[in-house]
Amino acid sequence: MTQRFDAVVVGAGVMGATTALHLARGGMRVALVDRGAICREASGVNAGTLTLHMTRAALIPYAMRGRELWLDAPRWLGMDAGARAAPGLSVAFTPAERDMLEHRAAARRQAGAPIELVTPARARQVEPGLNGDIIAAAFCALDGHITAYLTGLAYRRALVAAGVALFENAPVEGVDSGDGGFAIRAAGATLLRARRLVLAGGVWLERMLGWLGLRVPVKCLINQLVVTERLRPVMRSVLGIANGLLSLKQFGNGTVLIGGGWQGIGDPDRGGVEAIPDNLIGNVRLARHAIPGLAEARVARIWLDLESETADALPMIGPLPGIEGAHVIGCAHSGFTSGPYMGQLLADFILGREPERPLFDPARLIPPQPAASLESIP
């Protein structure tokens, strides 16, 4: 069976789903293909921190706009995905952490984040649950969190309403390019044809770019998250530590989510497999140290999922060099926060509009290819 579209997007995480949504709203006939269901990988199981304290400085303007979009989701996405504004704090317990805090706050402020250094006393006013041992703190009024598990439902509704053809549980096995177009081979013998292709495979982007003969290493991080049972309010901010190794917040239902990018065991083939005991204990200790009230919590669930990173730790967003009509989007640090904005930027570019902000040219990561190889892709 062959179906024709104006654009086919492969990978239905927040990056691909947003791109597909805006392409369809821009008037294109769009297919969105995923090997599983919409937003069930990184985009459905992440920590949902909408913070600037942990965002890479170069991505601050994107994250600020992404955060606004999440908070505004009922308007443009059609559903409240659980985004809530909250004050953000990053704290230091040691002199070394204080130095790092000051340095990083300055860099992020320079990039546009309204982060200010505050006294420990002020930090404890913002967050009464905080450990009194902190020696320095940075505050940002623009912070918040979101229940990531609702992303799939919210996007599915919007995509269906926008008329995007959804192909779920349809792993793409390869892409043939030629004659100025692409043939996307998805499982179940579905063949999708389009002149425009968007690869949005998250941590699987290395594999996807390989379909087009491009070799771009994508590093796979295996991030650990821990969620508690519901408990009385023990905190009200989004809390981190200068070194970026803690992200902590309590949702409206009383559960507390503990993250911070501690690593577990897993890989792109098996997904996140299991926690490393020392890393689990370290992460949870850090959380309890920061918010002592957590001592009374019970851990309900621990999980791990994959985050992608390029060689220079900046995203790939834009056209692929030398392959007319092919695009890539992904590998953004804190990409869940920025996703709704980055997807819109790429869609604008594909629709022939001037994106509001620069894309992240993937060409910088792609070594020059021997010209012949592109023609001879089977």
Added chain:
Amino acid sequence: MTDLIVIGAGPAGIAAALRASALGLRVVLLDDQPQAGGQVHRAPAGTRPVPPSPEARTGTVLRDGLAGSAVEARPGHQVWSVSADFRVDALGPEGPCHWQAPALIVATGAQERVMPFPGWTLPGVVGLAAATLLLKAHGIAPGARTLVAGCGPLLGAVAAGILKAGGQVAAVADLAAPADWARRLPAMAARPDLLARGAGWAARLRRAGVPLLFRTTVAEVEATATGLRARLCPVDADGRPRPGGTVVEADAVAVGHGLLPSTEITRLLRVEHAFDAVAGNWAARLDGDGRSSRRGLYVAGDGGGIQGAAAAPLRGELAALAAARDLGRLDAGAQDRLAAPLRRRLARAARFGRAMAGLMAPRPGQVEAITPGAVVCRCEDVTRAEIEAAAAEGAREVNQLKAWTRCGMGPCQGRVCGDTAAALLARHHGIAREEAGLFTGRTPLRPLPLAQLTGEFGYADIVLPPPAPL
């Protein structure tokens, strides 16, 4: 150094541990209960005198056997994590601890299935298995006057046990008809002892004048000023409600709709599972000796498919022999020689167990009959109507359903609702249960006090990885 870890000290786990130990393996046996014995041979808690029973006597024999063996038995240890290389983390009376071994036998038994109905989450409504726990450990009935309902052999055991403990049974409501039991007689004849006990229970209930209502289900329970009021409803062979019905007053309801193999650890370790359409449940795919699809991981007892208490120790011993062989501690010939008589006995015992499992298999009408307002996920308060709405919006798989509705996201990790939720999705879309999937296994297997996990520590004790990039 430990050669083998056995999780679960019911009849399967104890038999596995004893056999492996007798073969010279160093064995650790873990169980969350204060004493070994499992559900069937549960030890009296010492709170009240408990009337003697054959199960309790066997339990004593098993515990004595353990005490006299080299098995390192650790009751009172709740396992919360099992890693791919069989590091088993538990929480014991002395705090967190862990063991590691090249082989692991999972003998964690079964858990109860309760098909939701309005009122099943009320205080005073308990599972049949929970009722047997009360009876066996404490010699007390769930209430002064208990309605016993559901299906399978636990109905008779619980009802008779309540009478023995001095309680009253308001009625026994059995989904099955006498003919359904009669059809299983040939298979049950394999265990004349158990058949005789079943007959004994029936006689006892008749003598006490307990109404035995066949092809009857609990449609609804509501709380009244004085206790509980249950509406009973006749059903057809498929469990579909028929017109008519009666009302029963009681102060407790013990209800259960069969048993589900506990698959938490095997799901966690991502071994292959298969859906048994006859029994209506998932279990790890195993070879005849209990080997799973993961090297070194074995499943014994009801956790590998419901076959009953008589089959359990045989499955335990077979798994122990297989483990000993796979560890190079027993040669193939010896394993075959030792396993042959066990396999023969197992074939007989399993026939009985499977006949019982057949009686407990969910009937299609039971799932259909769940009312829209009935709570399916009790941890997160998710009703059938909410599940149907998610299905209508495209949720086809249970983990997707979980993300959309929080069904199964609570502290029980979907143990209670997972099967019903999957059955509802499958029914909604007309898809196979395989397609509706299984909740992904996650640690901790039971909620874990955070303070126990961290222990007491200072900031300097936290080993920090390198900082995240700016």
